[in-house]
Every structure is written in structure tokens, then in C-alpha cells.
Amino acid sequence: MKYEPVIGLEVHVELATESKIFCGCPVVDSVEAEPNIAVCPVCSAMPGTLPVVNERAVEYAMRVGMALGCKIEPVSIFARKNYFYPDLPKGYQISQFEEPLATNGEMLIETEDGEKVIRVLRAHLEEDAGKLTHVEGASLVDLNRAGVPLLEIVSQPDMHSAAEARAYAENLREILRYLGVNSGDMEKGVIRFEANTSVRPVGTEKLGIRTEVKNLNSFRSMEDAINCEIARQSKVLDEGGEVDQVTMGWDEEKGQTYVMRGKEDAHDYRYFPEPDLPPLKVDDAWRKRVRADLPELPRAKFERFLADFKLSEYDAKVLVSDRAIAEYFEETVNNGAKPKAVANWMTGELFALMNQTEVSIDEIKVTPKALAELISLVSEGKINKNTAKEVLGEIFKSGKNPQAIVEKKGLAQVSDTALISGFVSSVINAHPDEVTSYRSGKTGVANWLFGQVMREARGRANPQILREELMKQLDG
Ligand code: ZN
């Protein structure tokens, strides 16, 4: 039978605040920092301590909620989610349950069949747990991460392929980075996915029984786990069986999902309102303040780049994918360079240099002003494109001014027709066989001869003049 997958995502996002959500401990790098250096009586659950909500964490959560078009609830409630695990010293996680901070938003994604709206059910605040490291014969507990603010964003089951789930997740990451609330550093686990997947016969409405795959830390493993579940569940149904409602893990090496435990229901956690925290109230003034500070979001920027700069959709998409890159582009344009040329130089040569050296746009020595200058040297005919590439490589290394490099190295383009004509004559004299074969109809040889002349001119000849002179002498 043909089955239609139905997928919903729960995304846990670490909010990049300075301090934890309910105490003053700093948020430290979960990979680099020494274990248990950012721990206090509150986040290690000493008796008699009380939580206090971090205002910045609430604001970050509001930003995300607003960016997703959610309603920011005037009152939301923290609750205790009770369970035991060694990385959770209190024996419960403070989370929002019945009344979350943000509700009913949506996100637009691109799919094979065009644009599609994915509804967002809710986004709620909670605290992260610590981290366990299993060594031989023991498990080590690191509480640096315990109490780091998390925003859990829950979608409706509106996605119907792993590719759609990935598009949703990638868009979300882009938005989070734009908002400055998350680094997007997936290797550090700052964004984690849980995928709810079920399948149903194509054409039917009733939802099938779903499984939940936990702890997916990359787009790739999320996509693979969903595809694995789609295939597995389809097979179970084809063989006349029933899908069990279970919580699963993902075995990266085997590329398989595995059952971790039977599915727990909300009531198993004995949720009840957190008695140590008052209801979280957001008034109009606070909401307005946060909204006023929202940056232009990727989608709006994309539309504006298309309209204002007449870029191709591809270029606009690449340039808005990162806020710093988009800002660099605009600044270069503001320095007088043509948008299309800036897009070409950035997505071509500049990104290539950045990839080779693994530096980000914030770290490069080429300023937007220098790139704009380089582009105008080309458009004014002072240097040709190949020379410009060489110069860009030089600026990239030294941060020097393009004009200075051109002068110092004598790279200025040769546009002197007589001089170029001389180079052409000497090449033609040196290669009589090639000239004969050109004249007997093998016109492709002209390109080879062009290359020889350019070499003679040490790459600096104005290519248009060179071609004209070459054709004149070959055909004349
Ligand atoms: Zn603490």
C-alpha cells in the first residue's frame, strides 16, 4: 500500500543568555568548559533555595514567539514535570505546561510543490538538564548545563516528508540566529530535535499511531531517523501488524531507530504548577518594547533583496541565509558597488576563500569598502577579472587597500591597443601551424591563441581589446 507520512517536530533551543534561567550561574560552553564550574545551590537543588526567572530568557523567548507570529500570552505558568534521572538533581524539571508563553504561530517553508505553511502549536520556556558521561563502570554528572534556559517549540503535524521537516528545521535555525538568541552551533547541541512520525494510507484522514524519536542533534540524523521510521512503520502495516506507540532513540552508526521505552503520557509526569514561581506576566509595554527591537527577518530581507537589488532568487537566498553576510552585502552596495557584481564576487571568490581558510565573514580582513573598490577597478577597466581575483586573494591575506596592491605590483590592466597588437603579432609569428589550421576552418584554435597572448601579456591585457586585435590579425 502507499502511505503518507505525517510529521511533527519538537525543537529544544538553548537561549544564548549570559546566565541560567533560575539562578545567576553563567552559561558556559558545554564542550570546552571544565565540568561543574558553573553550579550553585539553586541549580544543584540544595534544600531551601528558590528560583528567580531570568528576564532576558523571557525576552529571547518572546522574540522567537513574535518572529513565528505566535500570540504572546499575557500570563503563562511554570509547572513541575516530575521524573528521576541522575542529570536532574531536583527530581523535576521546571517547564511550562498548560499555559505556555507563546501559542499559535506559523512558518513558511519551501517544498518541492511550492511554499507551504507549517503551523506552530506553542513555544514554552523550561530549564535544561545536566549532562552524563558514561565511562567504564561509572557515569559522571556535569551540572554546567542544568538550568540553562531552553525554549521548546512544538509544531503541528503538518509535514509530510523528511525533506519538509528539514526545511522547517533549517528555517527555524536561520531565524534563531537572526534574532541573536542562539548560535546555531549544532555540534554543541544548542538545537535538538524530537521527531513525531506516523504513516497513514494515502487518501485517508485518520492519523496513524506515532512514534517519537528523541535526541536528534543534526539535520542529517533528524532526516535519516524520520525516513527510517517511515520505512519501518510502512512495513509493519503492510505485514498486517500495528505500530506501537513508543519513545525511540537513534543509533547513528547503524542508521536505525530503536525502542527506548513505552510512550509516557503527560499524566505520568504528575505535572503541577510550580509553587516557588509566580505566574509569568507580560504586559503591553514589555511586548511593544521587544517587538520594536526585532531585526528584519530572513523572509522579509529576501523579498527586499529581490525587489531593491534585482538579484536572482538563488543569490538572494544565499545572501540572506546569514545576517552578517546580508549586512556585509548591503554595506558593500552602499559603498557604491553594483548589487549583482557584489553578489557574484561574494558567492564566488570571497566564499571560496572563506571556505578554504575556514574563517567567517566577521573575521575576514576584506572590508566591504575594499571589496567595493576592487569591483569598481574592474568596472572602470583598470584591472581585468583575473587580476582582480589575484588582488582579492592578496587583500584577504593582508587587509591592504586594492588600489595600493595594484600599483605596487604593477597589475594595472593594459588597454594600450598598440601594445596588445604587438603581443598578438609575436604569438601569431611563433605559431604558424595553429594559424594555418585556424584559417582552414578550425576556429576553436582562436581560443587557444587568445590564451597564449594573455600569457604573453602576463594576464593583464584588456580581454576585449585582445580579442578584437587577435581576430583582426587572424582574419585579416
Ligand atoms: Zn546556579
Ligand code: MN
Ligand atoms: Mn521539553
